[in-house]
Amino acid sequence: MDSMITLFNFSGQFYALLGAATAALAGIGSAIGIGIAGQAAAGVVSEDPNKFGQVLVLQALPGTQGIYGLLIAFIILLKVGLLGGDGMVDITVSQGAYIFAASLPIGLVGIFSAIAQGKAAAAGIMLVGKKPSELAKGMIFAAMVETYAVLALLISFLMINSIQF
């Protein structure tokens, strides 16, 4: 594996940072998801401004994927020593590549699940527009989607945690 990757002549640290960056990409999905939900929320609030608080809660739900991405990115940065006082540790190219691989679940699942969750949240916001008492159900529908982001977060985390330097 080393020989193939060294073709590109990048260092192990580079791959580790690429991993951190990939994990943080989950924020793309959150931004899109919150955007979708926000459009629906504005529509409902235009009918009844009193529902602002309720729909805001629903709008916030697709935001967690971005946080999960941040979380994995942060753990990677800690692991390679970029955030500690002692500077970056030396890692081999394959170790770096492992970290990159570990970042993929949350990076990819984060993007797509947050978009899907944004759509579910938007539908939940419409539900609250018609039946304000059903807020909890709208929240649960959106949270059903989040399960898969949670699972991806776990896998990414467990992978990074078990990579030894």
Add this chain to the structure above:
Amino acid sequence: MAIVNISKLSVIGLNENKADILKAIMDLGVIEINNQESKLTDEDWSGLIEKDGDEESVYSMDIKLSEVSAALEALNKYYKGKKPLIKTRKPVKKEEFETFEKEAEGVYETVKNVNSIYKHISYLKSEENRLNTAVISLKPWLKYDVPLEMNGTKYTDIFIGSLPIAVEYESVVAAVNEASDKACLYKVSEDEKDRYISVISIKEHSEGVKDALRKKGFSPIVFEDVIGKAAENTAKFQEQIEEIKKQISSEEEKLYSLSEYTEKIEYYYDLIAIKRDGAAVLSNIVKTKTSFYFDGWCPKEKEGEVKALLDEKGCYYEFKAPEKGEQTPVLLRESALAEPFEAITELYSTPNSNELDPTPFLAPFYFLFFGLMLSDAGYGIILTVGCFILLKKFRLEGMFKKLVKMFMYCGISTFFWGVMFGGYFGDFIPVAAKSVLGIDITINPLWFNPTEEPMTLLVFSLILGGIHLFVGMGLKAYMLIRNGQVVDAVCDIFLWYILLIGLVLFGVGGSFSPALTEIGKYMSIVGAVGILVTGGRDKKGIGKITGGLGSLYGITSYLSDVLSYSRLLALGLATGVVAQVINTLGSLAGGGVKGAIVMIVAFIIGHTFNMAINVLGSFVHSSRLQYVEFFGKFFEGGGTIFNPFRRKTKYVDIIKEEK
């Protein structure tokens, strides 16, 4: 601690006491009166009875209510005092409320007064708008020294209008000159869009001039209802606007002073609402010439009070236990500790009257799960203290009160798990001590640090999940046995218990003792074969075999259910690590005063955000574990909540004196 027993109640009384009896029942507030529509078409009844009802007064009181709420809304806009953060019902003693009833008519006058003033203000505001528009439209003509209504002399026509500024003025002049040698035009003014002109032309040529102008984009302007010069009119209008403004502020002043009656008007609203409900309930009562009949539901424990009341009023009545399987309204009663968690059940669905109330069973798990997900001692203290203050400061009621109380309890659990895992605003204390003060402090978790040993917490989460699911299945078995379906309980629940426990022993029992693996193996086989054989017992022919296979395949759903509890770890990590990120950001400015200030700012903003988002996350995901995984095992829901005929008030809470 569960669903309260409800009895069926039928009552016959004399019409002459009806109003009195209904008022007493409303005061008592423990009887739900059913709709009697079916009796009216029932052959046994229809010849004897007719529908009671007083729709006219319901209608007139509905109108009154909308008048009152319009007045309240108007006053609310002009209320000067400080509004409370949370609007709660004001406790009022029954006697006090009854005294108020006597002065009620006067309040209605105030309501009408408020509404007419408010209507007048709206009228004045639209007048003001109209005049402002007129002033704006006159603005280009201020320098035009001819009365606006003047459209000609004996031999000439005069007309005014606008030309787009994009059209060159010289070309317009040329066009007019070409059309007539006895016409001329004056430029009055121009703004960024249009040029305003006045044209005078001899009568014979005016059509030709107009045509020429139209080709250049001229649009004529005619002022209706304006006599005199623009400048004079503008001055006049402005004077009127000033006058209207004065009137508006004097009317508004009146509303300000009337806003002290807000409370009285709120009382009045509730008074009318009570009367309305009293009249509306009549449509659920049937009557003969001299007597009336209604039936409904009453909690069994209140039977004594109801009997005493009905005896006193001379009614005939009958209590019956509901028939087996009959759906009755549902009244929940919990122990003090479980009560706030009723909110979680209610947000999902009211249980139906034939099943268990899940609240006492979900409460401990909800408490535990919420704490595990938030797991920060600092956040726990803030949550508990914050909710405690809310409860002390405001007289909360209903669902909101339950939720606040529930979060208060969950804060305790959050604190507990925070201490176990060593989270105090994440790692704030060691980080702050190191970067600002330059000393090393380590706070050791009481149990372990989940960031370092995530597998331990993952296993712990899955075990908790397994227990949660087993409790849910146990409740299902209990309900099946209670309904006499012992075979179903054995086949659908106990065989699964054997299989699932067997599989776990087979998988991990070996690390304790090899014998456990062996036991697990046989348990699994017994369970699996049992499920395979009994799974299709309700089906015929080939269905018996496929049904068994189908049931056994259901094992995948148990796998996904248990894995779902891994979110306990994931959300716990999310809180802890994001808190760590915030603290790291805060420490970037280093030590000294500057560093401390940066740290504090990062702390306040960052932790507020993190706590808000994670409290929301913990709430949603703890609920999800109850709704999808736990309720999926046994809970049906779909009941209707017990809704007795009582005083339903919006602004005041009428308190009966304790005898």
